[in-house]
Amino acid sequence: MENKDSTVKLVGFWVSPYVQRVRWALKLKGVEYEYIEEDIFNRSHLLSELNPVHQKVPILVHSGKPLPESFIILEYIDETWKHNPLLPQDPHERATARFWAKFAEEKLFDAAWIGLCSEDDEHEGAVKSSIEALEKIEENLKGKNFFGGDRIGYVDIIIGWISYMLPIWEEVASMKIYDPMKFPAITSWISNFRKHPVIKEEYLPSKDEMIVYFQWRRKVLKGTFPPVFSMKKN
Amino acid sequence: MENKDSTVKLVGFWVSPYVQRVRWALKLKGVEYEYIEEDIFNRSHLLSELNPVHQKVPILVHSGKPLPESFIILEYIDETWKHNPLLPQDPHERATARFWAKFAEEKLFDAAWIGLCSEDDEHEGAVKSSIEALEKIEENLKGKNFFGGDRIGYVDIIIGWISYMLPIWEEVASMKIYDPMKFPAITSWISNFRKHPVIKEEYLPSKDEMIVYFQWRRKVLKGTFPPVFSMKKN
Numbered sequence: 001m002e003n004k005d006s007t008v009k010l011v012g013f014w015v016s017p018y019v020q021r022v023r024w025a026l027k028l029k030g031v032e033y034e035y036i037e038e039d040i041f042n043r044s045h046l047l048s049e050l051n052p053v054h055q056k057v058p059i060l061v062h063s064g065k066p067l068p069e070s071f072i073i074l075e076y077i078d079e080t081w082k083h084n085p086l087l088p089q090d091p092h093e094r095a096t097a098r099f100w101a102k103f104a105e106e107k108l109f110d111a112a113w114i115g116l117c118s119e120d121d122e123h124e125g126a127v128k129s130s131i132e133a134l135e136k137i138e139e140n141l142k143g144k145n146f147f148g149g150d151r152i153g154y155v156d157i158i159i160g161w162i163s164y165m166l167p168i169w170e171e172v173a174s175m176k177i178y179d180p181m182k183f184p185a186i187t188s189w190i191s192n193f194r195k196h197p198v199i200k201e202e203y204l205p206s207k208d209e210m211i212v213y214f215q216w217r218r219k220v221l222k223g224t225f226p227p228v229f230s231m232k233k234n
Numbered sequence: 235m236e237n238k239d240s241t242v243k244l245v246g247f248w249v250s251p252y253v254q255r256v257r258w259a260l261k262l263k264g265v266e267y268e269y270i271e272e273d274i275f276n277r278s279h280l281l282s283e284l285n286p287v288h289q290k291v292p293i294l295v296h297s298g299k300p301l302p303e304s305f306i307i308l309e310y311i312d313e314t315w316k317h318n319p320l321l322p323q324d325p326h327e328r329a330t331a332r333f334w335a336k337f338a339e340e341k342l343f344d345a346a347w348i349g350l351c352s353e354d355d356e357h358e359g360a361v362k363s364s365i366e367a368l369e370k371i372e373e374n375l376k377g378k379n380f381f382g383g384d385r386i387g388y389v390d391i392i393i394g395w396i397s398y399m400l401p402i403w404e405e406v407a408s409m410k411i412y413d414p415m416k417f418p419a420i421t422s423w424i425s426n427f428r429k430h431p432v433i434k435e436e437y438l439p440s441k442d443e444m445i446v447y448f449q450w451r452r453k454v455l456k457g458t459f460p461p462v463f464s465m466k467k468n
Contacts (some may be wrong), residue, residue, distance in 0.1 A: 053337060053370055065326050072332045079325040091313040092299050098306050103287060136287055 008033035009061040011050060013040045015205045015213050017109075017161035018070040019058040024157050025074050027198050029081045071101070074154060086154040093148070100140060100147060101158040107133035109161065112177060116169040116214065117221035123175070130177045134186065141185040145192050152196050156189075160199070163190045168210045172218055242267035243295040245284060247274045249439045249447050251343075251395035252304040253292040258391050259308050261432050263315040305335070308388060320388040331382060334374060335392040341367035343395065346411060350403040350448065351455035357409070364411045368420065375419040379426050386430050390423075397424045398438055406448045 010026065010033050012019035026033055038047055038057055050059045050066035059066050060073045062080065067073055078086040087094045108130055115126035137159070141147060147155035166178055180187045193199055205213075244260065244267050246253035260267055272281055272291055284293045284300035293300050294307045296314065301307055312320040321328045342364055349360035371393070375381065381389035400412055414421045427433055439447075 053333075062326075067326065067329050067333075069333060069336070072329050072336070075332065076325050076329040079328065091310050092296075092301065094313065095301050095306050095310040098309065099287075099301075099303060102303070102306070 006063050011036045011038050011059040013057045021070040021157050022058045022073050025077045027202050097154050100155050104159045115175050116173045127175050138183045138185050163193050172214045240297050245270045245272050245293040247291045251399055255304040255391050256292045256307050259311045261436050331388050334389050338393045349409050350407045361409045372417045372419050397427050402444045
């Protein structure tokens with residue numbers, strides 16, 4: 001691999017919400033890049049070469065140096081291209097943004113995914129946890145256009161998947177997590193997010209293709225999920 | 235709570251490895267603070283007031299503003315007190331540090347904890363996963379005194395628990411994860427870490443008290459852990 005260039009490449013998979021975050025972030029920064037589609041079910045040597053530890057997408061390759069994981073890539077993008085900041089400047093506000101991003105990932109994304117791929121008790125527990133997470137996110141979002149205030153930023157990108165993918169998961173798994181009447185702040189945020197010029201213009205997988213894809217994932221993964229919601233620490 | 239001061243308080247629990255990280259980080263920065271011990275099994279109103287979402291320690295209270303979660307607190311500390319940096323300056327090196335911290339947390343800490351609190355298949359799966367994670371950490375650490383090179387930093391603090399707590403977990407749950415002969419780089423790192431002037435001077439819970447505490451946790455939590463190691467995504 002070249003080492004002295006400044007090219008940006010993104011190795012992704014068309015339907016990955018993790019990859020979608022990086023697409024949005026690069027677009028918000030106005031960074032030009034080459035997109036490389038990787039078949040994650042038939043992995044090429046590229047994936048093990050660029051991300052030997054996890055062999056997962058997304059991988060951002062900047063100046064020949066590969067970097068995995070959407071959370072880490074987003075911080076990298078924000079530190080490397082400093083215009084249109086994703087995170088606030090104030091340390092406490094930065095920490096608060098990181099807190100909500102982490103919360104949304106661990107309590108909503110992971111729970112909703114298990115809801116998608118499970119049945120019976122696991123499924124019900126996951127749906128319940130997802131709704132509880134959404135209630136806390138609703139509370140945090142009240143009175144704001146975006147998570148950071150008036151400008152789109154880090155938390156919006158992390159949580160952006162609920163604006164287009166959560167409805168697909170709900171449909172595929174016949175579950176109800178997001179209720180527009182119960183979550184007016186989130187409803188209004190979804191509208192703000194989707195109407196944002198950069199988000200509006202950026203690629204999104206089609207609804208039909210997502211339905212087919214996640215129906216297949218649900219079928220394959222159903223039953224492989226344990227009731228992790230009883231896990232306790234300390 | 236006061237809002238215009240610059241006092242630093244740390245709400246903690248004596249045996250929490252998450253709290254320990256914040257102790258180390260504040261000490262490395264030379265930041266004076268008031269330590270407030272919280273009984274996490276008999277939570278005071280302080281905990282729900284300062285950390286309403288998770289009600290967990292550690293909580294760093296700086297200038298009256300509370301902040302939870304060790305990963306987030308460490309970044310905050312590094313951004314607020316800029317001397318003796320924990321993270322490197324270069325964005326790619328910062329990202330690499332974050333990657334290994336996250337890896338160690340998700341693949342080693344969480345797995346070893348489940349190993350501590352489980353039996354049979356769950357226990358064996360967790361021990362196996364922990365060893366695999368340690369193998370990758372060993373590979374990453376080869377030839378270096380600390381994770382970032384010659385200076386102690388972010389990853390060392392995150393992973394520091396293995397230098398004093400992992401042996402306790404191993405003893406309590408009769409498991410073998412860390413083998414000094416198999417992991418010479420980690421063995422040498424443990425020695426460097428424990429000998430570091432700041433780490434050497436900082437409080438650590440006593441071995442005997444940790445044994446008693448974790449024997450009790452194991453007894454209480456045993457059987458509550460599902461085999462999460464079969465979880466798959468995408």
